[in-house]
Amino acid sequence: MQKKLNEFSILVSTVNGSGSATANNALMKAIFKMGIPISARNIFPSNIQGLPTWYSLRVSEKRHLARVDEFDILINLDKVVLADDLKKVKKGGLVLCDQPLAPELVEQFHGMQLPIQEVLEKAESPANLNVYLMNMVYVGVLAALIKIDISLIEETINQHFSHVEKAVKPNMDVVKIAYGMVTNEMTEACPFELEKRNLNEGYIVTDGNQAAALGALFGGLQFSAWYPITPATELAECLNEYNPQIRNDPETGKATCVIVQAEDELAAIGMTIGAGWAGLRSMTSTSGPGLCLMAEYIGLAYQSEVPVVIWDVQRVGPSTGMPTRTSQGDLTFSYFLSHGDTDYVILFPGNVQECFEFGWRALDIAEHIQSPVIVLSDLDLGMNNWMTPKFQYPDLPIQRGKILWEEDIEQILKKNNGKWGRYTDLDGDGITYRTLPGNTNPRAAYFARGTGHDEFANYTEEPDVWKNEHDRIKKKFKKALEIDPHPILERNYHGKIGFISYGSSHYGTEEASDLLNAEGKAVDYLRIRSIPFQTEVNEFLQAHERVYVVEANRDGQMAQILMLNFPELAGKIHKIAYLDGLSLTAQSIITCFDDQEKK
Amino acid sequence: MQKKLNEFSILVSTVNGSGSATANNALMKAIFKMGIPISARNIFPSNIQGLPTWYSLRVSEKRHLARVDEFDILINLDKVVLADDLKKVKKGGLVLCDQPLAPELVEQFHGMQLPIQEVLEKAESPANLNVYLMNMVYVGVLAALIKIDISLIEETINQHFSHVEKAVKPNMDVVKIAYGMVTNEMTEACPFELEKRNLNEGYIVTDGNQAAALGALFGGLQFSAWYPITPATELAECLNEYNPQIRNDPETGKATCVIVQAEDELAAIGMTIGAGWAGLRSMTSTSGPGLCLMAEYIGLAYQSEVPVVIWDVQRVGPSTGMPTRTSQGDLTFSYFLSHGDTDYVILFPGNVQECFEFGWRALDIAEHIQSPVIVLSDLDLGMNNWMTPKFQYPDLPIQRGKILWEEDIEQILKKNNGKWGRYTDLDGDGITYRTLPGNTNPRAAYFARGTGHDEFANYTEEPDVWKNEHDRIKKKFKKALEIDPHPILERNYHGKIGFISYGSSHYGTEEASDLLNAEGKAVDYLRIRSIPFQTEVNEFLQAHERVYVVEANRDGQMAQILMLNFPELAGKIHKIAYLDGLSLTAQSIITCFDDQEKK
Amino acid sequence: MNLANMVERTNSAGLTRNDYSGESSTLCKGCGHNSISNMIISACYELNLRPEKVVKFSGIGCSSKSPTYFLKNSFGFNGLHGRMPSMATGALFADTTLKGLGISGDGDTANIGLGQFKHLVRRNMPMVYIVENNGVYGLTKGQFSATADYGLSLKRQGQNVYLPVDIALEALAANATFVARSFAGDPKQVKEIIKAALSHEGTAVIDIISPCVTFNNKENALHSYSWGKGHEDPLHEVEFVPSRDEITVEDFNHGEMREVALHDGSTIMLKKVDKEYDPTNRKEALKILADAIKNRWLITGLIYVDPDAANMLDMYDLPETPLNRLPVEKIRPSKETLEELNQKFI
Amino acid sequence: MNLANMVERTNSAGLTRNDYSGESSTLCKGCGHNSISNMIISACYELNLRPEKVVKFSGIGCSSKSPTYFLKNSFGFNGLHGRMPSMATGALFADTTLKGLGISGDGDTANIGLGQFKHLVRRNMPMVYIVENNGVYGLTKGQFSATADYGLSLKRQGQNVYLPVDIALEALAANATFVARSFAGDPKQVKEIIKAALSHEGTAVIDIISPCVTFNNKENALHSYSWGKGHEDPLHEVEFVPSRDEITVEDFNHGEMREVALHDGSTIMLKKVDKEYDPTNRKEALKILADAIKNRWLITGLIYVDPDAANMLDMYDLPETPLNRLPVEKIRPSKETLEELNQKFI
Ligand SMILES: Cc1ncc(C[n+]2csc(CCOP(=O)(O)OP(=O)(O)O)c2C)c(N)n1
Ligand SMILES: Cc1ncc(C[n+]2csc(CCOP(=O)(O)OP(=O)(O)O)c2C)c(N)n1
Ligand code: SF4
Ligand code: SF4
């Protein structure tokens, strides 16, 4: 068997609540620091303690960071799932576990029993810590086998325990003993090896939820109400964590951003919209079930033209579904959210860096068009640690849109002979000028509402007024195109066939496109980043004979939305849609593609 | 000017809360009883008392029952709106109001001042009743002018006041005096006249909400929880009214159907789904804002496969919108309701008779496929009195779907070697067998949930199980086609162009098709009655070069759904979508059609 | 010269009563809600409040329509049915110098909105929260609300078979810091309580029995004018004394008086009517409500007040400049801050 | 021969304790919720209930997961977060011979579900409603719930700045007819109260302090084991006597005993501990709760009961045959009925 260098995958299975996260993270971070691209995914159950959890690592010099479902290396600490886990290991793969490999398996795999007891005894660590420290054994063993720089593991452990320094030594002791033991006893070279590279310059490691929270805080977020829900909770908890650190006014020490844990999502969205109306840059974060409860209020924000950002970290629905599994299943619901005719800007961060970027940009867009902006992230992006380019400082000053304070009103009135109301379309772009509570100009006040109203915000049931107002509101979404992110042509192999994808399905799609190209099938790939669609989407559809839309849901939701936006081209659009709670692999995309191409 | 016989329209404007409904209803019912087709629409404000209200009548031997926006006759009792009302009267029309016509208008209209004071004085009715009785003056006057059989008015008034007989005389006195006065003083014949026909044989007069309530009660409804909301409230109030009359067991006098006023829509849907799960045929009724609040629970019903009917009487949204105006704006929201991938059977009653029919049929379909069924009615259908064919007794026995009681389980187990669970697809049609609480067979009990589960209803996060379960669930909607109502080819002029419409937009579309045909433009017309689409829809699209989808919303919601269901044909699909809170007129449809055809 | 103009009085803010008015009401003639709107106008006028310093909120219902019938120069937001509290909570962070004034109905508060109402109160977000309580859903034509009297019969509804929710008791159970009850037929008391509520630095709940003349005003129905007039049982006479006025209220004899000092320096004067009642004692408040419920007393007045409790805004250390007027420089951290963070993630 | 089999005891329903068990728990070891599940099993076993006569309901949370850990042979429905009450209400109409047993958490009940909880109680729908109250959201990893102790500090959450919602007081304010509080660390009391609740013909609310060992079990935190153990203050000793048993409880001295007869013929025996407490007096109940809140007493026992109040099912005249077993002929009126109706509409 050929040696695999910097291009293989590892599966670690443990029990949740056992502290394996520290160990897994140390592995990931150390390899990252070696300059080799890596991705990591945590597959965990919806409970707190005691059930199987998987952690998968993929190192890839070629920068293929998608999930795989066959592994080169298995580390198993949970006997219950060993048999199933072994099915996922490639022939010739390496299996490290807490027991000797069954004889019939020895032919298929390189096996090794983890010297857990031995190492722990040698390390003489306090017995009560053993349940945590045992995870460090596999860190040391693996480091020795695949050649992870042990000093980088130490660096990582130091970072991790920066607040509890005394924890570093017992952990590193275990790592080092295990490492030493294996290094000494190794008889043949391991078929999987790492070698330092310099491919991660300018990269950091963090998750999409943290990035989104920081992005929003750099975007001038001033208000966020939230209600706990997996996998969005961490976003709000990061706001809570960083808000005092980076958003208390450096001069006065006073808070410039308010975070409120609401009693439920009905209240979270109500508060967020109240704040948005009153002139605070505001955002709420939730997941599918919460989005359901927000439906009516978001319709009110649309109708009364309140800027607000809703950040949905998608999990598997419908209903409670699989709360700890990823999906892109909330798209069509979001697109048509709330009764009546609505429109929303929807943003699709495709990586962690974009979670940061859209964190601030979404607030700009919302205030620009005075309407709700929905951001669809997902568990795969939001809760996993990713290597990602460093966060970029916003390249635009904060955009607050058309807001009038006391004197602005005087000017506007002068320019327009006194004729101006909250919903008067002075600029012909559908976006009107808003005033904020506290404005003392006698013309400033208005009464916002979800009912039909004229340009002065007065109640009316006049048929024509309703129609004109809603035709105007629709115009705003043309205007959004000026500020919305454009799609990215991720792969241009000059083929006749195209892929369209978005969000975290990007990784599988990108790899599939590369692999197909290597097979001689040129498939270009456009990654959508926003709705309404920028012209590039139309052009891409025009330019290709067939376009496959790749996404992690059952019904092909983006494909559906493309079809109804481009009816003339709808016949070209095909679906590669798959939902089982795990992010898409390149292989599953290719299989589905080939099946359809055959027909 | 030519005399118009049995083909003209009348607008009555009064103030709401003034009791004009009795008068208007008397007119409508009397004309109906004369055997002439008639439609009536009430355009009322969202308040209780004191604001302008319009009532429009259209008599049409040709059976064109759509709204019109130009009238032949105006009766105005609300000076505030007179000037605006006059704009809606055709030249040469007849204007009856409480004051003399301004001189400059006399040329345009036949005018007449209503002799309100005179009549009331003559009638010697108690002064405190005058505010109500004054409406009867225009009834008498109009009856004399256009020749309404006054004995039929009396019949109607008798029916109306069957519980307060003493009210009949004062009302009829006024009618008769006014009638006599005009008949005596009339110098020239009125240009609009009625003549008895026999076109309403087998018809009744009622509204869509009442029909729906009765339909459900004849459908074996057993549970309904609701929360008041215009324009759905009346549906539940009719349930309350008729339930004891027709659904108390004739033998024991005991209730067989339970109606609960819930504290809000979150609770209304929860109760309804709880009941549906436990084996009661159940339905809730609401409008757009309520539907928003039901989104998450309906997703749970989809996911846990609970039969339930949601009857949405649509009003204008988004948000609170125009609560007393009609629309078809909740379609795409319903289609994609709840986060995650979902499907629903959606039914579109197109007339009052179908409100009755779908009232019972929806319950059958829901239990057949064990899934939520959404019925989209609207204010135009629901709250207006319509002439409609008599309610037809259901042509099918009640369908309860696959329910297993104690012995049934034994048989199933025997047939399948003991292998059976709540979600085992024994028949391969996606529809599984359910048991109901109270079933004492030791194998009967299961734990229903919105989370991922296997065929025995046990929690699981297994990727394949999730995928298979949801592929199975999708199958059920194929099965629904066997029992769902088919579309109706309402007009077949053998043209190359087609109209598709649904719900209350039927009336305008039907008339538009006829008028266009009269102009030599053959436009066929298919009325959709259910989603998922029956094959006739595909065939109709195939068979026509261009198809215009006619609907009362801004964004062309049915057109969008057709596009994504028939991507190959999407290019043929065009939108005639218009929303201003009033039902569509044939003229507006034709204008929109002609505009697009020109291009 | 226009005589009407000449005699038009202004308050010390230089405004006429008309400056506090709104659109003309589209509610039914005689609706209790209209008289409450009038008392809001009077209270604000007499308090010399500037209308632009008030923000109005409401849910959905006849009651919730009324904010357009007063203070036309105040900002306002008509939210969703039962969910005004959350909207107000968010909005009131934008400029804490503004006074929040929320109008709700009994259906809006005690049915669909019970959860939000209680959580608002629990957080003690400074605002006045008026429930215009008529025991029915007016706007949807007279169904029972959760405050409907037990046994009440209504057209099309039959008989109400459940015990009513008591708004004041609910507020107290949620640790409210200001709970009052009044009756739309007693405008003087309504006005004084509103004034006091506007000075309270926490959620001030006022449950006002406000008859629905169209759907629930039968002789002797709990929420009717006639019943209220016959059965109102004031705990005390209420007079509000703004901070800058000296207490020289003539009618009031200091011997029989209980004074409650509010946080902003103003005082609520309570004149004993029958028995002694101490509205600063939570247990006594619970007790009198329990008695009132049991005996069907329409007690009115200030039921409970704790002027010094911490409120929701106290939980945040907000700057003096209203948040919604902070310049953009104040709300985006520096490039250096981002660079430091980036370093942490390597 | 299997010895284990031989000694396995059965109750008078002929069932073993194992017949009342469920799946094995996936909650954390030591979680209070697990011990409550065990007591539910014991209570049902000892009451000789047939599992198929019980229907389980829950919302979402660690607590709400527990219905799968007991009574595997009972039907059940795991609903939505905070919205189990409505689902249970609908379901329980289907067959009124079934006993409803709902499990909720403090977040589920006092935050998102406060409205539904109160309306369930107000309607007095017969069912047992257990709140497994740990002051945090367990399943989402330890955020404050509305019952979190004032001033409590938690990792990542900082300090709780709001006063806790008191589930028992909320129930009482909503006119509950059975309100009890207990502590998961006092299994005997939990069990007896559950038994009594299962016999109550109305909503029986049991607020059980149930420590979350993972996120809120610090020494002296209100919802911790240690605090509960040190501070539990039982109002009385509770013993439930099913209707068919004669009252011969040995430990109990009838002199010191208060007996509450339930509607189904069973009796709750309350043995005096310290002072006299009468759980049938609503005002006394309000008072003791107010005192307990003020003084941070963890009073446990039966706080209030009104065995004779009408319940929601009483409001409907339902047939003996469960509605869900009515044959289709019974639920479709005749052709003639329709014809009569048609005539009315001409
Ligand atoms: C989500 C939702 N459900 C239902 C309605 C319909 N609705 C409008 S007002 C109202 C009741 C209002 O009652 P209340 O709060 O007592 O006010 P009142 O009209 O009596 O003053 C209802 C149910 C709505 N607007 N939104
Ligand atoms: C609509 C909705 N929002 C949020 C969640 C996420 N969620 C699941 S459990 C839970 C809190 C449960 O707390 P509690 O009821 O106290 O139960 P515990 O876990 O403490 O037993 C939350 C917020 C959800 N499932 N649904
Ligand atoms: S219906 Fe009742 S509450 Fe509504 S405006 Fe009329 S009187 Fe007032
Ligand atoms: S997290 Fe807390 S509540 Fe949840 S199972 Fe663990 S101990 Fe119990």
Ligand SMILES: [Mg+2]
């Ligand atoms: Mg009301």
Ligand SMILES: [Mg+2]
């Ligand atoms: Mg909890």
